[in-house]
Amino acid sequence: MATLSEGRLAVAMFEEPAALKPWHVKLRDMARKQPVGVAGAIIVVLMVLMAIFADIVTPYDPLLNSYEYMLAPPDGNYIFGTDMLGRDVYSRIVYGARTALFVGFASAAVGGILGLILGVSSAYFGGLFDLIFQRVMDVFMAFPLVIMALAVVSILGTGTENVILAIIVPFVPRCARVVRSSALQIREIPYIDAAKACGFGHARIILRHMAPNVMAPFLIMITAFVGQAILTEASLSYLGLGVQEPTPAWGLMLQGGAEEFAESAPWVAVFPGLAITLAVFGFNLFGDALRDVLDPRLRSSQ
Amino acid sequence: MNDIATSHRGTVSDDVLISVDGLKMHFPVTEGVVLRRVVAHVKAVDGINFEIRRGETLGLVGESGCGKTTTGRCILQLERPTAGSILFEGRELSGLKGDELRAIRRRIQVIFQDPYSSLNPRLKIGEIIGEPIRVHGLIPDKAKRDQRVRELLAVCGLNPAFADRYPHEMSGGQRQRVGIARALGLEPDFIVCDEAVSALDVSIQAQVINLLEDLRDEFDLTYLFISHDLSVVRHICHRVAVMYLGKMVELAETDELFDNPKHPYTRALLEAVPIPDPVIEQARAHQIIKGEIPSPINPPSGCVFHPRCDIVVEGCPKAVPAFREVKPGHWVACTEV
Amino acid sequence: MALLEIDELKTQFFTSAGTVLAVDGISYTVEEGETVAVVGESGCGKSVSALSILRLVADPPGRIVGGRIGFMGRNLLELSDREIREVRGRHIGIIFQEPMTSLNPVLSIGTQLTETVVHHLGYSEQKAASRALELMEMVGISDPPRRLEQYPHHLSGGMRQRVMIAMALACEPKLIIADEPTTALDVTIQAQILELMKNLTRELGVAMIIITHNLGVVARYADRVNVMYAGKIIETGTAEDVYHRPRHPYTLALLNSVPRVDQQRSAKLDPVEGQPPDLTRLDGSCSFRPRCRFAQEECAQAFPELAYVGDGHRAACFRSQEIAAGLEQVA
Amino acid sequence: SAEEPKQGGVLRIVVGSKIPSYDGHRESTFGMIHPIRPFYSLLIRVNPDDPQSSNFICDLCEGDVPTATNDGKTYTFKIRQGAEFHDGTPLTAHDIVATYNKIVFPPEGILSNRVSRFAMVEKISAPDDFTVQFDLKYASPGFMPMVATPFNFVYAKKDLERVDPEGKDPQYGMKWHQNNINGTGAFSFVEHQPGSHVLGKRHEKYHHEGKPYLDGFKAISAPKMSVRIQAIRGGRADIEFRGFPPKSRDDLVKALGDDITVQESAWNCTFGYAGNQTKPLFQDKRVRQAMTLALDRWGASNYLSKIAIVKTVGGLALPGHPLATDEATLKTYYGYWPDIEKSREKARELLKEAGAEGASFKIWNRAVDQPYKVVGTWMLDQWKQVGLNVEQVVVPTGPWYAGLRDPDAFDVAIWPSCQSVVNPIVDAGAWISKERAADNRGYYTDPVLDEWYDQMNREGDPAKQAELYRKFEKRVLHDEAHFGQVLWWHKINPHRSFVKGWKIAPSHYLNQSLDQVWLDVPDEERKQRTMDELGG
Amino acid sequence: MYKYVIKRLLLLIPTLFGAAVLVFLLLRAVPGDVCQLRLGGGGEWIDPVALEQCKIQLGLNDPLHLQLVDFLASFFTFNFGESMWTGRPVAFEIGLRFELSLQIAIMATLVSIIVAIPLGTISAIKQNTWIDYLVRTISIAGIAIPSFWLGIIIILGLLITTQAWTGTPWMPPIDYRPLWEDPGYNLSMLIWPAVATGYRYSAVATRMTRSALLEVLREDYVRTARAKGLLEKMIINRHALRNSLLPVVTIIGIEFAFLMGGLVVTEQVFNLNGIGKLFVESVTNQDYVMTQSLVMLVVTIFVLVNLVVDILYAVLDPRIRYS
Ligand SMILES: Nc1ncnc2c1ncn2[C@@H]1O[C@H](COP(=O)(O)OP(=O)(O)OP(=O)(O)O)[C@@H](O)[C@H]1O
Numbered sequence A: 001m002a003t004l005s006e007g008r009l010a011v012a013m014f015e016e017p018a019a020l021k022p023w024h025v026k027l028r029d030m031a032r033k034q035p036v037g038v039a040g041a042i043i044v045v046l047m048v049l050m051a052i053f054a055d056i057v058t059p060y061d062p063l064l065n066s067y068e069y070m071l072a073p074p075d076g077n078y079i080f081g082t083d084m085l086g087r088d089v090y091s092r093i094v095y096g097a098r099t100a101l102f103v104g105f106a107s108a109a110v111g112g113i114l115g116l117i118l119g120v121s122s123a124y125f126g127g128l129f130d131l132i133f134q135r136v137m138d139v140f141m142a143f144p145l146v147i148m149a150l151a152v153v154s155i156l157g158t159g160t161e162n163v164i165l166a167i168i169v170p171f172v173p174r175c176a177r178v179v180r181s182s183a184l185q186i187r188e189i190p191y192i193d194a195a196k197a198c199g200f201g202h203a204r205i206i207l208r209h210m211a212p213n214v215m216a217p218f219l220i221m222i223t224a225f226v227g228q229a230i231l232t233e234a235s236l237s238y239l240g241l242g243v244q245e246p247t248p249a250w251g252l253m254l255q256g257g258a259e260e261f262a263e264s265a266p267w268v269a270v271f272p273g274l275a276i277t278l279a280v281f282g283f284n285l286f287g288d289a290l291r292d293v294l295d296p297r298l299r300s301s302q
Numbered sequence B: 001m002n003d004i005a006t007s008h009r010g011t012v013s014d015d016v017l018i019s020v021d022g023l024k025m026h027f028p029v030t031e032g033v034v035l036r037r038v039v040a041h042v043k044a045v046d047g048i049n050f051e052i053r054r055g056e057t058l059g060l061v062g063e064s065g066c067g068k069t070t071t072g073r074c075i076l077q078l079e080r081p082t083a084g085s086i087l088f089e090g091r092e093l094s095g096l097k098g099d100e101l102r103a104i105r106r107r108i109q110v111i112f113q114d115p116y117s118s119l120n121p122r123l124k125i126g127e128i129i130g131e132p133i134r135v136h137g138l139i140p141d142k143a144k145r146d147q148r149v150r151e152l153l154a155v156c157g158l159n160p161a162f163a164d165r166y167p168h169e170m171s172g173g174q175r176q177r178v179g180i181a182r183a184l185g186l187e188p189d190f191i192v193c194d195e196a197v198s199a200l201d202v203s204i205q206a207q208v209i210n211l212l213e214d215l216r217d218e219f220d221l222t223y224l225f226i227s228h229d230l231s232v233v234r235h236i237c238h239r240v241a242v243m244y245l246g247k248m249v250e251l252a253e254t255d256e257l258f259d260n261p262k263h264p265y266t267r268a269l270l271e272a273v274p275i276p277d278p279v280i281e282q283a284r285a286h287q288i289i290k291g292e293i294p295s296p297i298n299p300p301s302g303c304v305f306h307p308r309c310d311i312v313v314e315g316c317p318k319a320v321p322a323f324r325e326v327k328p329g330h331w332v333a334c335t336e337v
Numbered sequence C: 001m002a003l004l005e006i007d008e009l010k011t012q013f014f015t016s017a018g019t020v021l022a023v024d025g026i027s028y029t030v031e032e033g034e035t036v037a038v039v040g041e042s043g044c045g046k047s048v049s050a051l052s053i054l055r056l057v058a059d060p061p062g063r064i065v066g067g068r069i070g071f072m073g074r075n076l077l078e079l080s081d082r083e084i085r086e087v088r089g090r091h092i093g094i095i096f097q098e099p100m101t102s103l104n105p106v107l108s109i110g111t112q113l114t115e116t117v118v119h120h121l122g123y124s125e126q127k128a129a130s131r132a133l134e135l136m137e138m139v140g141i142s143d144p145p146r147r148l149e150q151y152p153h154h155l156s157g158g159m160r161q162r163v164m165i166a167m168a169l170a171c172e173p174k175l176i177i178a179d180e181p182t183t184a185l186d187v188t189i190q191a192q193i194l195e196l197m198k199n200l201t202r203e204l205g206v207a208m209i210i211i212t213h214n215l216g217v218v219a220r221y222a223d224r225v226n227v228m229y230a231g232k233i234i235e236t237g238t239a240e241d242v243y244h245r246p247r248h249p250y251t252l253a254l255l256n257s258v259p260r261v262d263q264q265r266s267a268k269l270d271p272v273e274g275q276p277p278d279l280t281r282l283d284g285s286c287s288f289r290p291r292c293r294f295a296q297e298e299c300a301q302a303f304p305e306l307a308y309v310g311d312g313h314r315a316a317c318f319r320s321q322e323i324a325a326g327l328e329q330v331a
Numbered sequence D: 001s002a003e004e005p006k007q008g009g010v011l012r013i014v015v016g017s018k019i020p021s022y023d024g025h026r027e028s029t030f031g032m033i034h035p036i037r038p039f040y041s042l043l044i045r046v047n048p049d050d051p052q053s054s055n056f057i058c059d060l061c062e063g064d065v066p067t068a069t070n071d072g073k074t075y076t077f078k079i080r081q082g083a084e085f086h087d088g089t090p091l092t093a094h095d096i097v098a099t100y101n102k103i104v105f106p107p108e109g110i111l112s113n114r115v116s117r118f119a120m121v122e123k124i125s126a127p128d129d130f131t132v133q134f135d136l137k138y139a140s141p142g143f144m145p146m147v148a149t150p151f152n153f154v155y156a157k158k159d160l161e162r163v164d165p166e167g168k169d170p171q172y173g174m175k176w177h178q179n180n181i182n183g184t185g186a187f188s189f190v191e192h193q194p195g196s197h198v199l200g201k202r203h204e205k206y207h208h209e210g211k212p213y214l215d216g217f218k219a220i221s222a223p224k225m226s227v228r229i230q231a232i233r234g235g236r237a238d239i240e241f242r243g244f245p246p247k248s249r250d251d252l253v254k255a256l257g258d259d260i261t262v263q264e265s266a267w268n269c270t271f272g273y274a275g276n277q278t279k280p281l282f283q284d285k286r287v288r289q290a291m292t293l294a295l296d297r298w299g300a301s302n303y304l305s306k307i308a309i310v311k312t313v314g315g316l317a318l319p320g321h322p323l324a325t326d327e328a329t330l331k332t333y334y335g336y337w338p339d340i341e342k343s344r345e346k347a348r349e350l351l352k353e354a355g356a357e358g359a360s361f362k363i364w365n366r367a368v369d370q371p372y373k374v375v376g377t378w379m380l381d382q383w384k385q386v387g388l389n390v391e392q393v394v395v396p397t398g399p400w401y402a403g404l405r406d407p408d409a410f411d412v413a414i415w416p417s418c419q420s421v422v423n424p425i426v427d428a429g430a431w432i433s434k435e436r437a438a439d440n441r442g443y444y445t446d447p448v449l450d451e452w453y454d455q456m457n458r459e460g461d462p463a464k465q466a467e468l469y470r471k472f473e474k475r476v477l478h479d480e481a482h483f484g485q486v487l488w489w490h491k492i493n494p495h496r497s498f499v500k501g502w503k504i505a506p507s508h509y510l511n512q513s514l515d516q517v518w519l520d521v522p523d524e525e526r527k528q529r530t531m532d533e534l535g536g
Numbered sequence E: 001m002y003k004y005v006i007k008r009l010l011l012l013i014p015t016l017f018g019a020a021v022l023v024f025l026l027l028r029a030v031p032g033d034v035c036q037l038r039l040g041g042g043g044e045w046i047d048p049v050a051l052e053q054c055k056i057q058l059g060l061n062d063p064l065h066l067q068l069v070d071f072l073a074s075f076f077t078f079n080f081g082e083s084m085w086t087g088r089p090v091a092f093e094i095g096l097r098f099e100l101s102l103q104i105a106i107m108a109t110l111v112s113i114i115v116a117i118p119l120g121t122i123s124a125i126k127q128n129t130w131i132d133y134l135v136r137t138i139s140i141a142g143i144a145i146p147s148f149w150l151g152i153i154i155i156l157g158l159l160i161t162t163q164a165w166t167g168t169p170w171m172p173p174i175d176y177r178p179l180w181e182d183p184g185y186n187l188s189m190l191i192w193p194a195v196a197t198g199y200r201y202s203a204v205a206t207r208m209t210r211s212a213l214l215e216v217l218r219e220d221y222v223r224t225a226r227a228k229g230l231l232e233k234m235i236i237n238r239h240a241l242r243n244s245l246l247p248v249v250t251i252i253g254i255e256f257a258f259l260m261g262g263l264v265v266t267e268q269v270f271n272l273n274g275i276g277k278l279f280v281e282s283v284t285n286q287d288y289v290m291t292q293s294l295v296m297l298v299v300t301i302f303v304l305v306n307l308v309v310d311i312l313y314a315v316l317d318p319r320i321r322y323s
């Protein structure tokens, strides 16, 4: 009965689905609906560009000490002034963006992916695995960050990679928990049953069918977490547990003297502080808007 | 048997494809966080028997929560039944593992109720239909597989160009066709249609019903057609089983069941369905069944229907009525018929 | 004078995808004590037209852009916010589709039931409580005092819908709008609820607009039927007229596409092929034209008037006369 | 001076470190000296009127500080009569003997932090109730400075002999002072809120006539430098005794003008580094010499002193001390040449010779700003300028110390050493062979140094001693360049101008009895302070 | 309900046990020990004999597994031992600081609730208007500003402005007096850190209130309430807010638990003698006993606060019943 399908086809052919909007129109729509989020996105993009083209946009080597210009106030030469070793604050902030973004993205990516896989698996398998996993996560969630950071830093030494590790450890359970709760809902949706009914293996279902579907909460989490990681890095550096001199890093710039002469040489403390605030601000604005856009429960009815 | 295989419902052969015997599915109700104690059971399916013959469409009707979906899921091996056996071509399904299970899964497919949630929103239509074909190694070659996907789309009345679309770019009816195409891709023998048309608008619903019928004839399929819509069931099924609270209360050939219902519940059910004809409706005496469906955790004793039954007798709360054949091919679980 | 007179009501949604003409100039009246049904496919504007009566359409993105809704001598669309609030719940009650989500999960049934009478009629707490008891009995809920203290999640779907009915009736309104009151319920419960609503409206002389896509429900309960398609009413008349003498091809097709539980299967269904139109992309032509097997040149030019085809029976089709004359010839 | 001290009031001190226990004999941090020292007296102490000199005067002894008899092997102290402990017990020579016996010969299980440094002591005895006699095994110029160490709080014999009321701990008395305070100091203990403050009030029976001037003192714990600075500025504290960075001094003066008085002094803390000689790179003398040559000490003395608490260029002994090397000699040592360009040229040359151009190593530094991280970062920059490839590893204090003890852990260690009483001879013990000096951070063995050190310690004649010291120093800094002395610390104490009577010492451990301090504020304010802190 | 509470409390045991083992191992993995720090922390020369003595006394030379058993035994018998740094009982040391930490946590919570709920509500009601943008910007800024930096700015701001206005610079007290002894002094000290942390905290809660309310405002029952002709005020207060409070309560709870143990940086900036400062000190001092006890305290608080939140859930939402 080949004619049969042909016949049906004839009917169906003219059904044209609603036209898809080109991306620039979508972008414009988003800009109109989420002006705040777009502002955040702009900040983030500027930061990324700044980090990538740091060599081009900075007048000085961020590591260059010039003892004749120690704590020079902002002027034509040094637009944000110099720090106590005579290094250009502006250049250090620009290069600091590299550190901040590296720490932020790396820890969000690594921690996020780990949390994603753990969270989805936990939800998917359920049962005893889930139960034990949950208890372990409880411990990690309740465990204070300082101890964790201090231990990691003391055991492995300071430095960017270890700071990332110290930030990841508490992030994984948080991420896993958020992912798990969405994944629990996803697990109940028929397309997962459909995948099972098609005879797919566990790994395929977890990675291909479940994980991509918790992307919305995951991405929201991740963007917010990039901001948080930057902030945590700054706080750790401020406590002396983070990135180390002479690496240009924002938290580090606020530490060690910046505070003591915050009044007579405010530029040393103000600009890095603003940089941190602005960066975290940007990521959070962006993440917030992303939440409004991606989270179907919050999507304004249209 | 061939006498029921009226021309417009397709042909039914004599050999039994699926046979369900004494199927029970009790979901434990647990309490406690660490030591999960089982405090009760939801008796979702509580001992049902039926057979489906090759080429046949068996309707499974009943109100919400009576265990229709659970029955379907047990056959699909998505749940591990508490008791009972499910034979597919005479082979026991429960207990199958690994490759054997995968092989069986290819032959038993499912179409879900909700066209919105049964398609993975992250995958393109082409991937949704093509992936199972690839995983089961039916068509390893990518180009040929794509060709097959297009064919399947066409067979289901969809534009083959839809392969590059995402589910959200399609209407509900179109998505339901994609779900059907996915199931067909594995060249199954048997398809569980769990409320496959309930979520669709009347006009779209009719399109899909026709499609299902056409496919049944074209590919020699067997359906378990789960629905709460009695009119649709009457239209498409060869035989119909009525469930109530995890039990089967009546099973008969379609027209026999609808024209000559025996069980008081079946009768009440039919009574409750409004008929789209004001004249007939005006003439109908509306005997509305009283009460609500009891909880499957604590089903009533004896005949589970007795608290709502209008012909209840003394013995009803005491003994579980046997599911017996009152007429050839007409089974009822009631002592009073 | 009719209780409710809707005249050329237009409600639109302004979205990024374009303007949705959800309700595109519908007119109908509801007499006192009468039950009027609105049927049509999903998305054709049934709910929006009902919400528009009480001006409950979310703004943004929705807005009532034109028309008139006369109710007890006043145009509801011209009332101030305070005045329309007095109409809501007080003179017009409304029952929604989803009994599961339409009740506030954290407030007791009693609170939700009494707040309307306290608010609108200024009842004291005691008086309100006894009114609540009365209402609960009226809608057939057993053991009302206990039920009043319970929360929605303690109740089954049917019970909740009874509570919704009680709430709608609390201030003895003149009109009740029921938006698919039983779609989410089982057939047996659906029958119970519909029967209850019918009896109550008869007893209390309340008019009712019942919105549904179930043609059987309409046949059983409605005095008059409005068939909607793509934001417009395309056929209206008594139930018998519409079911037995359909004059619009859509109504006709709709009736043909439902299987019947009371008749043996005779042939395959005859569905309306194609999809409903996109409400953002309507041109001035007949919106059913792409799916219509009677379509002809003329249909692309303008939308046909809702014209009389019989006593109190109107249809919006250029070929309704021919359809009446005999379907075979036309097709 | 001409000013007449005024009686009364409470002095508020901010302290940047924590109190481990009240027992000075076992502790070594200024965090307990500043709040606890005022409760105790010493046998002898640095002259509070001239703390810069290396002169000691009697505290609990009477008359002049005794000189050695018996070929320098016996010291006899006359003990002051009428001194009284806060609990009313009169002080006798037996208390002193019991105290020093605990410090020098602690019983098994009792910690004393200075046992090894008192190695020359043979016996301590009390010929009568008011005489104490120290018999030494050999004459040692390091002895009297050790006696004057400000941690040697004098305890009452009866307290040291206390028995455990529960009868469990036989050494109860010896440990009693860890958690209890009973001294003869200018102030008696009122309260200690751990982590917050220590409060003391005037000891009426104090043995120095008319002192103390204050009604009490309050030592408030404030671990953060910026808080301490702001506290002085915002009137929450009057003085801090450890030292502020130069920039903060300038800020305070700018903000408060005449209300702030600044005292400054060279500080008896070296700041240096050592290459770990278990690692091949630093076994080459030329590399070590190149490293010291690369440091621009004279320049740094100018500019680093504007931001860090280091300033003085010097050798192994605190500049100003009789044993310190004169500047001319110093300028001939590697790394002290006045012409830094020439010096760096030489450094590059030596590195080339040693085949260590562009060598890489890491500085093992402590996570403390002042002066560690500031100077460490500067050193890194200096070494980079001669082509070395340097990184810095900064770790918290605990792991830092642990790392210093593990020769596998680090390449180049920051090696500071802070001592209380200026005592270059004894302190030189840090730079002898690793087998003898547990805190040798260069992990080198140098028998020559060991020999000279021993000679120096037993040498009675100051001239010969100085000669030995010079040889020792030249070998450490120049010939072998085992140790790189960078800059001496510089102590800056800005305080409220109304705090009078306190004079800066070359160590933050010294001159902390507070008995000379008084407040030059109106009478009502002094009363008010007493009311506020001590409640009338 | 009480059964549920007991069950939850029992559940604390595995969590605490896990945390105990974790902290134990982490601490021992850090090189160095408390003795070196005590004896040589000032940079002074350390007597090796004394060092060994100290280690023996504190049991640091015992085999690890014995130390672990000791620690677990002491912990689960509520005998927490003495601080390795000060020798005083851990319970006493923590007790001293607890009051201050609790007071700040409560004050900050009050500040945040007072700010967050009205702001979040307004922001949700006026979604996508300039008020909403403003509130969101302010609240996101609260999350973005590093708390230590904010602290520094507050203190400096106080110093500078008071000097400009009164001539004498003023800063908040740096030593603690209990509220009932000297309320003026106490508040003038603690209000600043409470505001500094409360701002961040309220920012989090504001965002949560807003999004939760937005979600609830789209619920069917809000439409039902509108259809009843209720006043908008009643709809928000009675129907919407209570439902949206649930996630807000969670956030407030989590933040409260966090404040109780984690005000590490703020306590430093304002020189507060609280748990956070003790934490950092004991960690840097490598005071195992103290650190272990503090971790257990923080974990316990975390778990208990979570329990309280869950109970509050049941109070706010009748659908949730624990049995
Ligand atoms: N995984 C499960 N755990 C516990 N109870 C379950 C589970 N799945 C189903 N149930 C219960 O089993 C009973 C039967 O459910 P089932 O889904 O089979 O009913 P159904 O007839 O398909 O109803 P519907 O018409 O609503 O789809 C219901 O009471 C349901 O609550």
Ligand SMILES: Nc1ncnc2c1ncn2[C@@H]1O[C@H](COP(=O)(O)OP(=O)(O)OP(=O)(O)O)[C@@H](O)[C@H]1O
Pocket: A301, A302, C013, C014, C015, C020, C022, C040, C041, C042, C043, C044, C045, C046, C047, C048, C049, C058, C061, C062, C213, C279
């Ligand atoms: N908030 C909204 N924003 C944009 N479009 C809307 C909104 N609400 C409804 N619409 C559109 O208005 C049209 C009519 O919707 P309405 O809810 O009235 O349909 P309905 O006939 O009640 O359908 P159903 O049977 O599914 O309830 C639909 O096309 C829908 O997409």
Ligand SMILES: [Mg+2]
Pocket: B068, B069, B070
């Ligand atoms: Mg089902």
Ligand SMILES: [Mg+2]
Pocket: C046, C047, C048, C179, C180
């Ligand atoms: Mg609707």
